[in-house]
Amino acid sequence: xxxxxxxxxxxxxxxxxxxxxxxxxxxxxxxxxxxxxxxxxxxxxxxxxxxxxxxxxxxxxxxxxxxxxxxxxxxxxxxxxxxxxxxxxxxxxxxxxxxxxxxxxxxxxxxxxxxxxxxxxxxxxxxxxxxxxxxxxxxxxxxxxxxxxxxxxxxxxxxxxxxxxxxxxxxxxxxxxxxxxxxxxxxxxxxxxxxxxxxxxxxxxxxxxxxxxxxxxxxxxxxxxxxxxxxxxxxxxxxxxxxxxxxxxxxxxxxxxxx
Amino acid sequence: xxxxxxxxxxxxxxxxxxxxxxxxxxxxxxxxxxxxxxxxxxxxxxxxxxxxxxxxxxxxxxxxxxxxxxxxxxxxxxxxxxxxxxxxxxxxxxxxxxxxxxxxxxxxxxxxxxxxxxxxxxxxxxxxxxxxxxxxxxxxxxxxxxxxxxxxxxxxxxxxxxxxxxxxxxxxxxxxxxxxxxxxxxxxxxxxxxxxxxxxxxxxxxxxxxxxxxxxxxxxxxxxxxxxxxxx
Numbered sequence: 001x002x003x004x005x006x007x008x009x010x011x012x013x014x015x016x017x018x019x020x021x022x023x024x025x026x027x028x029x030x031x032x033x034x035x036x037x038x039x040x041x042x043x044x045x046x047x048x049x050x051x052x053x054x055x056x057x058x059x060x061x062x063x064x065x066x067x068x069x070x071x072x073x074x075x076x077x078x079x080x081x082x083x084x085x086x087x088x089x090x091x092x093x094x095x096x097x098x099x100x101x102x103x104x105x106x107x108x109x110x111x112x113x114x115x116x117x118x119x120x121x122x123x124x125x126x127x128x129x130x131x132x133x134x135x136x137x138x139x140x141x142x143x144x145x146x147x148x149x150x151x152x153x154x155x156x157x158x159x160x161x162x163x164x165x166x167x168x169x170x171x172x173x174x175x176x177x178x179x180x181x182x183x184x185x186x187x188x189x190x191x192x193x194x195x196x197x198x199x200x201x202x203x204x205x206x207x208x209x210x211x212x213x214x215x216x217x218x219x220x221x222x223x224x225x226x227x228x229x230x231x232x233x234x235x236x237x238x239x240x241x242x243x244x245x246x247x248x249x250x251x252x253x254x255x256x257x258x259x
Numbered sequence: 260x261x262x263x264x265x266x267x268x269x270x271x272x273x274x275x276x277x278x279x280x281x282x283x284x285x286x287x288x289x290x291x292x293x294x295x296x297x298x299x300x301x302x303x304x305x306x307x308x309x310x311x312x313x314x315x316x317x318x319x320x321x322x323x324x325x326x327x328x329x330x331x332x333x334x335x336x337x338x339x340x341x342x343x344x345x346x347x348x349x350x351x352x353x354x355x356x357x358x359x360x361x362x363x364x365x366x367x368x369x370x371x372x373x374x375x376x377x378x379x380x381x382x383x384x385x386x387x388x389x390x391x392x393x394x395x396x397x398x399x400x401x402x403x404x405x406x407x408x409x410x411x412x413x414x415x416x417x418x419x420x421x422x423x424x425x426x427x428x429x430x431x432x433x434x435x436x437x438x439x440x441x442x443x444x445x446x447x448x449x450x451x452x453x454x455x456x457x458x459x460x461x462x463x464x465x466x467x468x469x470x471x472x473x474x475x476x477x478x479x480x481x482x483x484x485x486x487x488x489x490x491x
Binding site for chain 2: 017
């Protein structure tokens with residue numbers, strides 16, 4: 001607990017900010033063109049998904065482009081979080097092995113690095129939603145809670161992946177297979193209702209689905225069809241963050257040996 | 260005696276560090292299953308090391324490659340955990356191990372200098388304030404906006420040591436940091452270390468250059484048969 005409190009000291013926050021700045025600078029070479037090129041990847045996926053799945057799975061959805069874009073951007077966030085987690089200690093080996101500092105700051109900085117372009121992408125999608133005159137409802141008030149919950153969830157995952165990336169590298173191929181399976185159990189390009197009521201059990205236990213449906217609900221693009229409440233998601237995110245952080249701290253002592 | 264009443268800056272008791280003898284394979288799932296819960300085979304780099312660093316001391320560790328100097332320093336710096344024994348760190352520690360400078364190769368030098376100072380425990384304000392002084396000391400004021408990847412090993416070492424010179428610490432750990440720097444910088448750094456030692460700070464350094472160590476050190480120790488022995 002004392003260590004966790006030390007992360008809230010101004011010095012630690014400043015270090016985290018500097019690490020974030022450095023990571024951001026390197027990502028997409030820190031340029032606007034780089035960001036748009038990576039967003040173009042989402043648009044390309046949208047075009048393919050649109051052509052393949054709208055007629056088949058999204059009939060009757062008022063704004064299938066927004067629905068699909070939200071799914072793609074959300075899923076890419078999780079892909080990027082897992083990649084950032086697996087590589088964060090290995091890629092920054094020089095500072096991990098060169099200086100004595102709280103290494104979880106590096107994990108938090110990497111999570112935040114993935115979040116910055118994600119926020120920019122969400123902003124673009126919201127502009128698209130407004131362009132299509134999708135209604136602005138009171139649910140937008142939940143947006144900050146959604147972001148905090150999702151950041152905690154991603155930081156928890158990133159902490160776990162950081163340990164795996166160093167200490168249990170052999171698990172990474174298994175995770176990649178699992179991740180592919182989970183991607184099909186997440187309604188990225190289809191409506192959750194299509195799979196029947198039994199699928200709701202899977203969806204409600206799949207955190208990736210939970211956040212995807214929630215953001216779609218906020219934007220008004222066919223989200224939230226399953227019964228769960230905001231406080232449950234927030235508590236679940238905090239639990240995943242605490243678990244990830246505790247696991248990272250417990251395994252941190254072995255990181256130096258394995259790098 | 261409470262830690263605050265002690266006069267030692269660093270103290271180790273019965274320190275030992277072992278690594279798995281089957282590096283790489285030891286962590287695989289199949290290996291773990293095949294071991295049936297038995298402990299993996301381990302090889303001790305050093306064991307039962309009792310070491311004390313007093314204020315005003317510069318301890319030099321000598322020994323061949325793989326003798327355990329860097330591993331010992333990493334344990335002292337908290338970078339890796341010892342297998343057995345305990346470490347009592349009383350003074351504020353600044354570790355400078357394995358040339359950590361320039362982790363972000365594509366960033367300009369000035370940004371890495373700021374980051375390096377922050378990683379040594381400084382505040383952002385302090386790091387920004389000292390930026391010009393660090394660059395001047397490292398004789399790299401004209402390279403501040405160049406990509407860090409263009410710097411040689413020697414230049415990196417000079418920046419690392421200059422950043423350390425502007426950090427607030429009581430104990431510094433230097434792992435072969437002085438090997439790559441030129442004679443002129445080494446001389447200036449030597450004068451600085453004398454000042455630090457007079458102030459009651461402590462240093463632990465390693466190098467293969469015995470002439471250099473004789474100059475800097477107030478005492479020398481050698482890793483022999485997996486333990487640390489004092490050289491007269």
